[in-house]
Amino acid sequence: MDTDLISRRLSALAHDHRVPGAQLAVSHAGETWHREVNLTPGAAVPIGSITKTCTATVAMALVSDGDLELDAPLGDHLPEAPDALTLRHLLSHTGGLPSDQEDVRATSLRRYVRETVRSLDPLHRPGAGFSYSNIGYVLVGHLIEIATGMTWWEAMEEVLLRPLGLRAHFTVGRDTDRSIASGHAVNAATGRVVPVRQSLAVVDAPAGALAASASDLVAFGRMLAGGEPHLVSASDLALMRTPVDDAEPFGMADGWGLGLALYERDGSTWVGHDGTADGTSCHLRIDPESGTVVALTTTGSTGFALWRDLVGDLSDAGLPVADYDPLRGMALPIPPPRDCAGHFRNGDTEYRVRPAGEEVLELTVDGEPFADLSLFDNLVFAMRDSDTGDTSQTGRFLRDPRGGGIEWIQIGGRLARRQVREMA
Known part of the structure; x- marks a missing residue:
């Protein structure tokens, strides 16, 4: 792995995309390497929807311990939940639930579920297709609360972060960390870069409230690849990385497991997740076969474009990371029906x-x-x-x-x- 090339390209891309700060961390061939641009190695960056993978991991740890069941009706724990909906549906975004709801006034997951879930208009029956849903992960968060007797915040810290040796950083809730790195709105046309505040609703915390460094994400990724600590059983980790039937996340990834997206490259499959918070873009990729983990955090809204460019540079440097190609398979244009x-x-x-x-x-x-x-x-x-x-x-x-x-x-x-x- 040519770390000098990667360092040069990360700095150049951060400049080209006007990204104020970035962290890149890699665990490969038994060694861990990191590089930062205008951020300290330990700075916690809002990781957006990578939080969902953390929430899913806590849920799967409870499955491994026998406290939750993947295919039991959610109604066993949540009477408000639609008929036939299961934890497996929620973790794989196949529950047919809408993505978000506007004008959320509830301040606890319990109240949100009680007041909102019954009135949701489903997109399809559970298991009949894929539709990315933040609401689904709010339900997972509340299910974790019921199973553990703790708040989602407490369960995240006790079940996942502390065993990994990581400090908890939350963007919303009673333990909100004011020291996290600020995101920035970047106008690529004018070059204007403006700091922004995080605006996530409290009840959406299980879907996007964590902040972490790239090194934190690498530690998390090594565990998901089967390394220590063993918080989820080997068989349940394999389930998280296995594509779910009818989960077709077109426009996002090549497949979806339980809390993990699947990305294909040259016959191999990597897993991970992308996350966007207010003014940040973060990316996690894991090769379960080799144990290689790559994590990028950025504090600019153009960080996603930086990541897309960096993937090619990583390959040139001897680290062929898998990513989703949204234009793959497009051939002949047709008149719209x-x-x-x-x-x-x-x-x-x-x-x-x-x-x-x-x-x-x-x-x-x-x-x-x-x-x-x-x-x-x-x-x-x-x-x-x-x-x-x-x-x-x-x-x-x-x-x-x-x-x-x-x-x-x-x-x-x-x-x-x-x-x-x-x-x-």
Whole structure:
């Protein structure tokens, strides 16, 4: 592994993408290496949705101990939960739950579940598809509270962080850490970089409230690869890394296990998760075969683009990390079918698709311009961001297997279901 090349490229990419700070840590061939740009090695950065993998690991530790069951109806513990929903569904985002809910006023997971879950409009029956859901992980967090008798914050520290030898850093809740690194909104067009505050709701903590350094994430990743401490049984760790049937996270990853995304490269499969908080972008990749772990934290909203560029540099330096290629398999452009147009909804979020020419569709989200869509085979589309012009993201339309009409749109792994049929 050419660490000099990696160091140079990390510094150059942080400058090019105007990322204020970054940490890169690697565990490879029995050695651990790290490099920082304008951050100390131990600085805790809000890791966003990588928190979900931590929440899933605590849940799986409880499964290994016999305190929770993967396929028992959630109603055994949560009477408010929809029929047939299980912990396996929640961990793999196959429960059919919406992603988020606006105007959340509850201040505890228990109250949120009691007041909200019964009124959710499901996207599909449990187990019938994949739709990334923060709400699902709020339910997992509350299930952990019921099983342990502790708050999610306490369980995270006692079951996971302390055994790993890591200090707990939370962005929300009673133990909020004010010393965590600040995220920054970066305007790539103007070069303006502005610090931002974390805005996560307290009840969303199990989905995104942790902060950690890249070295912390590497320690976590080594455990998920089978290293010490052995908090989850070997068989349950293998389940976390095994693709779940019907979990197709198009636009996010090549597959999904239990709390872990799957990424394919040259016949090998890596696992991990990406996380975006306010003004931060963080990435964790684990090769279970070799035990190699790579973690990147950044304190800029353009950190995701930095990561995409860095993956190629890591390969050039002798570390071929797997990542998701959103443009893989796109071949022939096609004219949009007439039934692509319409209103689609995921929870409180409304997507509207309408023609913007013979070969282009316009997508708005909650009434605001979001992207232009160019359609390819299999109803997959490339997206051109309305604000930045970025063309690296993809999505797709999905037909109802019973009637054949387009019933869903999937963007960023999230499904939105058709509400009103329109003629193009």
